[in-house]
Amino acid sequence: MTTIHWFILIGCLMLARGLAATFISRLPVTSSMVYLAVGLILGPMMLGMFSFSPTEQSHLLETLTEIAVLVSLFSAGVKMPVPITRKRWSPAIRMAFLSMAISVGMVAGFAHLVLGLPLGAGVLIGAILAPTDPVLATDVQVRHADDRDRLRFALTCEAGMNDGAAFPFVMLGLGLLGAHELGEFGWRWVAIDVVWATAAAIAVGLASGAALGRLGWNLRGREPKHEVLDDLVGLGLIGVVYGLSVLLHAWGFLAVFFAGVALRQTELILSGAHKDRQGLLVADTHDAADGDYSHGHNMPLTVSAEALVFKEHIERLSELTLVLLLGGMVAATDFNWRAVSTAFFLFMIARPVSILLGLVGSSEPMRVRSITGWFGVRGIGSLYYLMFAINHGLPGHLAQDLIQITVVTIILSIVMHGMTVTPLMNTLWAKKWRRR
Numbered sequence: 001m002t003t004i005h006w007f008i009l010i011g012c013l014m015l016a017r018g019l020a021a022t023f024i025s026r027l028p029v030t031s032s033m034v035y036l037a038v039g040l041i042l043g044p045m046m047l048g049m050f051s052f053s054p055t056e057q058s059h060l061l062e063t064l065t066e067i068a069v070l071v072s073l074f075s076a077g078v079k080m081p082v083p084i085t086r087k088r089w090s091p092a093i094r095m096a097f098l099s100m101a102i103s104v105g106m107v108a109g110f111a112h113l114v115l116g117l118p119l120g121a122g123v124l125i126g127a128i129l130a131p132t133d134p135v136l137a138t139d140v141q142v143r144h145a146d147d148r149d150r151l152r153f154a155l156t157c158e159a160g161m162n163d164g165a166a167f168p169f170v171m172l173g174l175g176l177l178g179a180h181e182l183g184e185f186g187w188r189w190v191a192i193d194v195v196w197a198t199a200a201a202i203a204v205g206l207a208s209g210a211a212l213g214r215l216g217w218n219l220r221g222r223e224p225k226h227e228v229l230d231d232l233v234g235l236g237l238i239g240v241v242y243g244l245s246v247l248l249h250a251w252g253f254l255a256v257f258f259a260g261v262a263l264r265q266t267e268l269i270l271s272g273a274h275k276d277r278q279g280l281l282v283a284d285t286h287d288a289a290d291g292d293y294s295h296g297h298n299m300p301l302t303v304s305a306e307a308l309v310f311k312e313h314i315e316r317l318s319e320l321t322l323v324l325l326l327g328g329m330v331a332a333t334d335f336n337w338r339a340v341s342t343a344f345f346l347f348m349i350a351r352p353v354s355i356l357l358g359l360v361g362s363s364e365p366m367r368v369r370s371i372t373g374w375f376g377v378r379g380i381g382s383l384y385y386l387m388f389a390i391n392h393g394l395p396g397h398l399a400q401d402l403i404q405i406t407v408v409t410i411i412l413s414i415v416m417h418g419m420t421v422t423p424l425m426n427t428l429w430a431k432k433w434r435r436r
Contacts, residue, residue: 001042001050013038013320030418031316032323032379036411039327052328054403055390061325062387068318068380069163070256072134074238075311076160077209077260081153082268084261088150091362092157095372099358100162103130104169106350107342111405115338121398124173128386128406129346131166133379134159151368155375160261163381164201164254168193170385179393192249200250202258208241209262217270234311237263322380323414330407338401339408346409347416351376371424378413382406 001009017024017031024031042049054061081088107126111117117125132155171193175182182189216233219226241259245252352373359369386406390399 009038010320010324013324017316017320028419028421028423030414030421032319032414033418035320035323036327036414039324040330041327043328044331045327050328052325054329054387054407055399058387058390062384062391064318064322065380065384065387068315068322069134069253069384070238070242071311071314071318072380073160073163073253073257074234074260075315076134076156077257078264080157080160080261080264082261082265084265088153089157091359091364092154093161094358094362095154095158095355096161097165099354100130100165101169102354102357103346103350104166106354107346110342110345110350115342117398117401118177120173120176121402123169123176124389124394125342125402125405127166127169127173128382128389128402129378129409130169131162131381131385132159132376133381134163151371154364154372160257161254164251164257165198166385167197167251167253170389174389174393177393177395177398197250198254200248201245201252201254204245204248204250205241205255205258206262208237208244208255209259210266212237213263213266213270217267318380322383326383326407326410329403330411334404334408336404339405340412342405343409343412347376347413374424375417375421377417378410382410
């Protein structure tokens with residue numbers, strides 16, 4: 001396919017997605033499923049009009065997935081209900097760290113004992129597949145900044161944190177394969193990759209988001225009126241926070257998510273937002289046309305709210321492009337018993353069991369835990385970790401096995417989770433309304 005063909009194809013998909021948005025929302029079909037179907041038809045599976053090699057294009061694919069995940073994590077962060085409270089955030093934190101660690105261990109054991117992969121490769125594939133995706137799971141995540149649904153909040157918050165929390169396990173897998181320094185008895189991995197990188201990422205994210213929130217608010221409150229370009233400021237915050245985190249050997253994904261959370265919380269606090277019945281801050285929806293901010297009314301626009309629309313457009317474009325390329329990475333022979341069995345073990349056993357164990361003793365209803373255990377969508381984040389591993393010393397003889405398992409798992413996740421999201425969410429909402 002030539003460049004012109006790609007322009008026409010992507011343009012047609014954009015038009016179809018934009019014009020058929022309402023129609024698609026009523027069907028047990030997601031936009032990712034449509035893009036994937038087009039990719040599979042045009043790719044090596046059927047017509048063979050294009051193909052995309054993950055090994056040959058690993059650096060390009062790592063960059064593309066990195067950008068997509070960063071933007072999505074920031075968007076997730078600014079949509080988080082605030083303030084941060086232990087009661088509301090505790091289940092999501094347990095899912096993002098404890099449940100994910102359990103899932104990594106279970107998948108690693110399966111890969112080592114059943115598939116015969118080395119232990120390091122098993123830990124690595126567990127880390128690649130364990131984090132849920134913030135890009136492809138928008139249908140089950142928080143839809144806007146004032147969304148109060150606890151299920152959507154838990155899934156969004158989990159995806160925001162575990163995309164950074166998975167990094168230590170990726171480094172552990174690479175270390176066991178001889179591609180990363182773990183230190184004697186693993187001391188370096190524990191001290192640097194787990195403790196320091198995680199704590200520093202959260203600190204950088206919270207401090208940067210809060211600082212930008214105060215700066216933007218003070219600039220907008222000046223007379224004469226000071227204009228702030230929210231889209232550029234939001235993207236700038238992502239770039240600065242991620243760059244600082246990498247320089248400090250901290251996990252940038254985690255830092256960007258918490259930067260979004262801190263930015264929104266700071267702006268809401270400065271605006272004098274009131275609390276609703278659930279104790280969550282509610283943004284003032286008044287217009288800022290007259291510039292009078294003296295009594296808490298007519299609040300100036302906020303970076304977190306105004307930049308969100310632009311970020312969601314980037315998310316949609318990233319989803320379209322990367323899922324389309326995903327169809328060009330897979331051939332019929334890739335759907336072998338090793339790849340398919342790993343995917344089903346993850347969906348049917350590892351994910352549900354890890355969620356149930358991680359939420360032991362929590363106040364979440366069993367029905368919500370069960371649905372949460374099912375909606376562990378895998379996607380762009382897993383592709384990023386795979387490309388990161390390939391570009392950071394993953395032995396070539398293991399790379400092909402891990403590519404097959406990861407790509408097939410993502411494809412099956414898009415199809416299986418995509419077909420069930422609308423019926424299950426509609427059922428959940430129907431029960432909620434009947435109780436009310």
